Amino acid sequence: MAKINPHLLFKGNTEAAFGFYQSVFGGEFTTLMRMKDLPGDPDNPLPESVANKIVFIALPIGNSDSLIGSDVGEQFMDEELVTGNRYTISITAESREEANKLYNGLSAGGIIEMPMDDSPLGSCFAMFADQFGIQWMLSFDPK
Known part of the structure; x- marks a missing residue:
């Protein structure tokens, strides 16, 4: 792969x-x-x-x-380099604990668009920009 x-x-x-x-x-x-x-x-x-x-x-x-x-x-x-042409990175965590650790670390000093939250299906998801303006999507699905 x-x-x-x-x-x-x-x-x-x-x-x-x-x-x-x-x-x-x-x-x-x-x-x-x-x-x-x-x-x-x-x-x-x-x-x-x-x-x-x-x-x-x-x-x-x-x-x-x-x-x-x-x-x-x-x-x-x-x-010109501006937020918007600097990419978004998507991470799928292997555990809820890892998702929380990455979320807390990467979002520190950044701008939260969607805080880490559980979905009705047991997964969790967050969207935010870190302190350098990089856009992140973070998810964990236990299935």
């Missing part, structure tokens, strides 16, 4: 966002590449404000998936 690895784009705060995600999910980064790590033009060095920006970072989540991120800005892409 193919793996789904969401790739999130940030306006220069990828490092802070992934530090936050690491505090929620745990684990160690498998990749962390900065602009200064890429081959460059020695006659045209990167400004320090760009050199430490993250080109690619990967945090393993669960047994086979990774959360991936990059800093973007005028120097990387023409499109």
Whole structure:
């Protein structure tokens, strides 16, 4: 089965966002590449404000998936980065306890659209944006 690895784009705060995600999910980064790590033009060095920006970072989540991120800005892409073109991530938890842990961690400091609640069928569901504006859907179905 193919793996789904969401790739999130940030306006220069990828490092802070992934530090936050690491505090929620745990684990160690498998990749962390900065602009200064890429081959460059020695006659045209990167400004320090760009050199430490993250080109690619990967945090393993669960047994086979990774959360991936990059800093973007005028120097990387023409499109303006705004909430709405930064993706929504859907997580299906393996237990109610895991769903509660992820909900409490990821929604901290964010905006709750639909709080974690039980459905008549025994499942639970929540929708929210985390403190970095990333949209999340979280569910658990015991069946």
